[in-house]
Amino acid sequence: MIIRFLGTHNKASVDKRLVSFVIDDVLVVDAGNIVSDLSFTEQRRIRAILLSHGHYDHIRDIPAFAFNNTDRATRVFATPYTLEILSSHLIDGLIYPKFTEKFGYIDRQILEFCPLELFTVQNVEGYEVTAAPVNHPLEAVGFEITSPEGKRVFYTGDTGPGFSSAWQHVHPDHLIAEMTFPNRLGEEALASGHLCPEMLKQELLEFRKIRGYLPSTYLVHLSPEFEQEIIEEAAAVSRELNITIRAIGEGEKLSI
Ligand SMILES: [Zn+2]
Ligand SMILES: [Zn+2]
Secondary structure, three states, rough: EEEEEEEEEEEOOOOOOOOOEEEEEEEOOOOOOOOOOHHHHHHHOOOOOOOOOOHHHOOHHHHHHHOOOOOOOEEEEOOHHHHHHHHHHOOOOOOOOOOOOOOEEEEEOOOOEEEOOOOOOOEEEHHHHHHHHOOOOOOOOEEEEEOOEEEEEEEOOOOOOOOOOHHOOOOOOOEEOOOOOOHHHHHHHHHHOOOHHHHHHHHHHHHHHHHOOOOOOEEOOHHHHHHHHHHHHHHHHHHHHHOEEEEEEOOOOEEO
């Protein structure tokens, strides 16, 4: 499984992009940045998109992707609530066409919405996907994604602490975790449903209690203004737990 990170931050700038990654060139996870850094040829290879929740930084590029790729239907997997947010706020037929229906001169459906059920293994283009609820002000899920070769990764999406009930249902080898705040802003993390390194440590300890091992962990959704602080604090947790825990940058590829 090769994971290419197109965006690993919660804010966009000249060298920072919103959270998105592509698995094996075919499966997109979150859509903050899925057009600017993919050629049209690369976009054409995408067969399905998984969305963790309906916040703008995770769904922003869905309309642009649909408009670029009108020659076929791309499947979008998310909870019914997140799909409803897309329909009512982003591809609402007003600011952009309803790509789930025929429109204008386009005599076909461009996006096919596929509702995800919690804790149910669903086949997505040959990958097994299990969605688990996480803690965020807007309904959000994380995903365990298992490749046809049996490689397992869990992406938390946006979440605050206390999502470890997911560990009863999934057992990933690798974790892609959100990491938005440094430890000194733990209150802000709690209030907004995000993590700081100390909170991730507690979640990992709970993981070890339930599963008996620890997954190597990669951090995304970094706040650019706190990035250096987060990296240093995450390195301390990495040393303490004796596992890989590190931030991922734009354009990085992980082979697992
Ligand atoms: Zn969010
Ligand atoms: Zn976010």
